[in-house]
Amino acid sequence: MSREPNTRLADLFALAGWSKGELARLVNRQAGAMGYPQLATDTSRVRRWMETGEIPRDPVPKVLAALFTERLGRVVTIEDLGLVRAGRTGKRRPEGSAAGLPWAPERTAEVLTEFTGMDLMLNRRGLVGAGAALAAGSALSGAMYEWLHATPAAGPSRPPRPTDTGAYDRMTPSSYDRYEATPVGTAEVSALERSVEVFRAWDAARGGGLQRKAVVGQLNEVGGILAYRHPEGLQRRLWGVAANLAVLAGWMSHDVGLEPTAQKYFVIAAHAAREGGDRPRAGEALSRAARQMVHLGRPDDALDLMKLAKSGSGRTTLPRTRAMLCTIEAWAQAAKGHGQAMRRALGEAEELFAGDHGDVEPPSWMQMFDEADLHGMEALAYRTLAEHDPAAAARAQEHATRALVLRADGRQRSQIFDYLSMASACFIADDPEQADRYARLALLTIGENSSHRTWDRLREMYRLTGQYAGYPKIHELREEIRFALPRTAPRSRTSPA
16 A cells, blocks of 8 residues: 655655665664564665555564664654554654644553653763754644544553563563563552652742652553553542653753753643543643743743643643633733733632631642742733733832742742842842842852753843943842853743843
């Protein structure tokens, strides 16, 4: 039967710079190193993969994914290579598209394990996991809208079926280290849930860089565990752990500038949450992707994602969670200069937050969003709007002041953001004396934090100091900032936030 060329594989092959014969030899060598010495491929077979869309048998797709991941320095999955048998996976995707979403329920654990395995390989070998394009917000929301709104099938998600057709069928990316996870019981799941809290607290205090590898490794382990069938209650808790870890892995990746990797983790988290029947968690995961988009100067993409996050969260979403979603929408509207829409969203957030009487305990993943965070997000929204309407700077200062008063210990990264929001608002409000004070408070601890986002915000504040460069104190501040900034190029952004 005639097949279409696999342009995805061909495009990545061209980027890698191999010859077809070289790739064939690498596949044979890598397969042997992974425990499959009997595998043999040649140049003609490689040509058929690309020119006729022939899909090789396992374990070749996973071998190819490992080779391209190492070569390109970013995670490359079998979906990226167009080597999934269902559908026309080999057709070229337009840049920013979201082909392959959503995947089938039984694929979630496999995708999770494969992606984290590749990510860990990049970590071990000191490679940089960046370089792919972010999917557009409209592409993600369009691909996932019906899936997120549909009612999941009754009962726990079906894990991959065991087979007896040989080692090739049992292979997963986790077996690159010749290790397989095993089924667990209640005590082990409780320990996994506690580990999420430890990682979350560390991230809030010191940023995502220092513990990202540990979180990805833990998520990889959970993916292996989910390949086994557990009792329904336990399986749902495991999906919850997977969702929480995936959100955290995504947030930490975003925090250190691994943007396409971060987006993939947010999508994995949404899938895992839905598998566990937790639609509010799925919506919150997608809201993280929206925050990422605003930070990167793509507010329209953020608003597309927020529509999906808010509508897909379901009626059981608690008021505080809905308030948090509204603050992200407000930030995106502020980035577009839409002051009325921003104020409307913030007003709704305040009403929802005040309407949460604490009679229902919030899920663990919402306990970080407290009154300080509400004011911190309001400060950020008004500070962002002030780039379009300087009169908004005064309200930004009010909310930043309140956030700093309420900010709990152990939230160093959020405190730095509050200082920078305040300093930026003061510069816009023509108060360089106050701005200098808060900028210096941010500089006191920013070097102790591994968050690249704090440096991004510092660069944006530095831009505002230009008109005051003739002031001796601000001239000195500018010199200190230039000395403190890492010697790396800033991330490309078009938004002032």
